[in-house]
Amino acid sequence: MTRTLLPLTLLLALTACSPEGGGEEAATSLSTPPPKTTALAVRTVRAGEGELTVPRTVAATLEAGRDSNVAAQAGGTVIRVLVQEGERVTSGQGVVQLDDTAAQQALTSARLGLQQAELSLRQARDAVDAARPALEASVRAAELGLRRARQEAQDAQERYDDDQITQAQLLAAQAGQAQAESALAQARNALAQNGQAGAGSPEALELSVQSARAGVTQAETALARTVVRAPFAGVVVSVAAEVGEAVGQGSPVFRLVEAGNVRARFTVTPADAAALTPGTRLNLDAGGQTYVAVVNEVSGVAGSDRLVPxxxxxxxxxxxxxxxxxxxxxxxxxxxxxxxxxxxxxxxGGESAVYVVEGGVAQRVPVQVDAEARGQVAVRGLDAGAQVITPVPGSLQDGARVRVAGGGA
Known part of the structure; x- marks a missing residue:
C-alpha cells in the first residue's frame, strides 16, 4: 500500500513548489501581438545652396612686362658697346654706338649752311633798312610836287576861263599835274617794293633760313640715331652686335626687358577663362616661394589647342x-x-536620387546632377534646407521608417 501512494505524493509536492499564476503568464504571452518593425538609424545633412569649386594648377611661363628687341634706326658700323649684358639701364641711355663720322660731317655742313642763310637774311634786311629813308624822301618830294602841280593846273583853269591864257597853256598845266601824280605813284610803289621782290629779298631769304634749320634738325636726328638707346628702363638681356660689325637700319641690336614688372603667361579652358576676369587674384609658385598674381589680360579667342591664353x-x-x-x-x-x-x-536604373527625412520616413527624391567635385554634387530637383540621408544604407527603401542618429546636421 505504501508503494502505490508514493508517486502521487511526489506529484503534489512538485505542484506546490511551482510559481503562482504560471498559467496566466503563458496565456498572456500567447495573446500579445508581435512588436512593430524597428526604425532604421540614419544620419542626415542639411542641403544648402552654393557654388561647387575645384582647385586648378596650370604651368606658366614668366615674361617681362615689356620685352623688346631694340633695332638700329640707322645703318653703320659698331664702334662701341656701352653696356654689358645683364646691366640695368635707364630710359634713353645709350647701349650701342655706331660710327658717326659721316653724320658729324653732315651736321657741320648743315650748320654752316644755316649760318650762311642767316647772314644773307641779315644783309638783305640791312639793305632794306638802308634804302627806306631815301625812298620815303622820294615819296615826300613827289607828294609836294603833286600839290604844286595841282595848284598850277587849278590856276591855269581859272585864267583860261578869264581868257588870260591860251588852251595850249592850260593843257600844259594839266599835263604837269598828271606827271606829278605818276611820279608819286612810282615813289610809293618803290617804297612798298623795298625788299619784297627777287631771290635776294628778305622774304625769300627767310624761307632759305627755315630750310637750313630743317636741314640742321635732320642732321642732328641722324647723328642721334648713331647711338642705339634703351626705349624704356630695364635690363639688357643680350647684345646682338659686336664692335666692327656692320648693322643695317632696322636690324635688332640688343634685347631689353622691363625690370620689376614680371608677368605670368598660361592657358586655361574657355570655361575657366570666363571666370578669370581682369583683376582676379591668383597664387603663383616660383623659385620655392608663393606670389600673388593679378589677371590683367584674357584673350577672347582660344588657340589651336582650344585653350585661352x-x-x-x-x-x-x-x-x-x-x-x-x-x-x-x-x-x-x-x-x-x-x-x-x-x-x-x-x-x-540610371536615375539619380537622394533620400530626405520627413516625419520620420525616408522619401526618395529624384534629382539631376549638374556637377561633382571634392565629395560634393550640385543637383537640381531638391529644395535647399532638406534633411538628406548620408550615407545611404544599402537596405534603405522609399517610405521606410528611419530614426536620425545623433540629430541631423
Missing part, C-alpha cells in the same frame, strides 16, 4: 627670372545650386 602681373616678382617656369593655382567653379554630399546620392 591668360596673362597675370606678378606682385613682388621683380627678381624672378624672365623665361622661367612657374605654377599658377586658382579655384574654378564647375557648378552651382543645391549641394549635397556624394555619399547621399543613389543611382537606380
Amino acid at each position: 591668360v596673362t597675370a602681373r606678378v606682385q613682388g616678382g621683380a627678381d624672378l627670372p624672365v623665361g622661367g617656369a612657374a605654377q599658377v593655382r586658382y579655384r574654378a567653379t564647375v557648378g552651382g545650386g543645391v549641394l549635397v554630399p556624394s555619399s547621399a546620392l543613389s543611382v537606380d
Whole structure:
C-alpha cells in the first residue's frame, strides 16, 4: 500500500513548489501581438545652396612686362658697346654706338649752311633798312610836287576861263599835274617794293633760313640715331652686335626687358577663362616661394589647342627670372545650386536620387546632377534646407521608417 501512494505524493509536492499564476503568464504571452518593425538609424545633412569649386594648377611661363628687341634706326658700323649684358639701364641711355663720322660731317655742313642763310637774311634786311629813308624822301618830294602841280593846273583853269591864257597853256598845266601824280605813284610803289621782290629779298631769304634749320634738325636726328638707346628702363638681356660689325637700319641690336614688372603667361579652358576676369587674384609658385598674381589680360579667342591664353602681373616678382617656369593655382567653379554630399546620392536604373527625412520616413527624391567635385554634387530637383540621408544604407527603401542618429546636421 505504501508503494502505490508514493508517486502521487511526489506529484503534489512538485505542484506546490511551482510559481503562482504560471498559467496566466503563458496565456498572456500567447495573446500579445508581435512588436512593430524597428526604425532604421540614419544620419542626415542639411542641403544648402552654393557654388561647387575645384582647385586648378596650370604651368606658366614668366615674361617681362615689356620685352623688346631694340633695332638700329640707322645703318653703320659698331664702334662701341656701352653696356654689358645683364646691366640695368635707364630710359634713353645709350647701349650701342655706331660710327658717326659721316653724320658729324653732315651736321657741320648743315650748320654752316644755316649760318650762311642767316647772314644773307641779315644783309638783305640791312639793305632794306638802308634804302627806306631815301625812298620815303622820294615819296615826300613827289607828294609836294603833286600839290604844286595841282595848284598850277587849278590856276591855269581859272585864267583860261578869264581868257588870260591860251588852251595850249592850260593843257600844259594839266599835263604837269598828271606827271606829278605818276611820279608819286612810282615813289610809293618803290617804297612798298623795298625788299619784297627777287631771290635776294628778305622774304625769300627767310624761307632759305627755315630750310637750313630743317636741314640742321635732320642732321642732328641722324647723328642721334648713331647711338642705339634703351626705349624704356630695364635690363639688357643680350647684345646682338659686336664692335666692327656692320648693322643695317632696322636690324635688332640688343634685347631689353622691363625690370620689376614680371608677368605670368598660361592657358586655361574657355570655361575657366570666363571666370578669370581682369583683376582676379591668383597664387603663383616660383623659385620655392608663393606670389600673388593679378589677371590683367584674357584673350577672347582660344588657340589651336582650344585653350585661352591668360596673362597675370606678378606682385613682388621683380627678381624672378624672365623665361622661367612657374605654377599658377586658382579655384574654378564647375557648378552651382543645391549641394549635397556624394555619399547621399543613389543611382537606380540610371536615375539619380537622394533620400530626405520627413516625419520620420525616408522619401526618395529624384534629382539631376549638374556637377561633382571634392565629395560634393550640385543637383537640381531638391529644395535647399532638406534633411538628406548620408550615407545611404544599402537596405534603405522609399517610405521606410528611419530614426536620425545623433540629430541631423
